[in-house]
Amino acid sequence: MTIHKLFIDDFEEVDYQLIAIHTTLDDFRIAYYINQKLPILLSKCKKDILIETDKQKTAFTHFNFEDEKKSVFWTLIENKKEISLLQKNNTVNLFDAQQEFTNTYYLLPELKKVDYFLKIEGDEKQINTISITNKLKTIDQVTTVYPVKKSQLKSKNNLIF
Template sequence: MAIIKLQIDDFISVDYELIAIHSSLEDYRLAYFINQKLGISFEKSEKDIGIQIPEGKSHFTRFVFDDEENELYWNLIPNKTKVISRQTKAPSLFEATEMEVTTNLFLLPEMKKVDYLIKIEQVDDWFDTEKLVDELLSIKQITTAYKLEQNKLKSKNNLIF
């Protein structure tokens, strides 16, 4: 009997574009400026992106836009969120104090300087990512924006939602 080996990479297809954005704006303000410039309609999603970490469960807010005309699905996601965990510290033998510790959690830990990500799903060959980046760069509140290569990311599984 013949043995057939299937590689998992044979089934993985990259059908989305990923754009990194550097901006000091809050997520809702950034969504507003992008909506104004691109003529799209990002809306705050009720479904956040949940990530399980040793300190507990955390979530990333997201804004979504379903472009039915072009059959695209847009996500605007912050790359960083804060996790507050309680830790008990015993300064002496008979006394224990509880402290709140704030930790930064990144959706893409290898891209810690990136503030936001735009993930555009179901893209085809006709989609012009360079034009989109140029339009994003024309928003004065955005410091810089550029396309990310998904195959070079170590934590690309965090983008499956």
């Protein structure tokens, strides 16, 4: 019987850059403004990203663009998802018997203040994150934009979809 050993170096890690975006804009509006500032054409995906947290499945919308010439794949992902649940009130009172509760779920819980992420997959030499962040900062409704270090992410498995 032969024994095969696997080394960590045998697995290729997907190269990607992650940019955090803080804004109050809706997902389709921020995608529109990003398309205006960068030479890309983000379009909404029909399938959402499903993440299971606290026995609750949450769907996050995202937008994609594939630059075939440069072999770069762009993804705009929302980080926050608010889900409203109606719960029956067991106490008797004069008001409505159902109460609405809102839960907020995060794609990357360690970065709760971030509204959207721009994930750029491809050769690191072709991606100039400083130039991209500077262009995104020119969008009026964007509060702040900055690159995220992959080493500070605890739930980076949520970015695999």
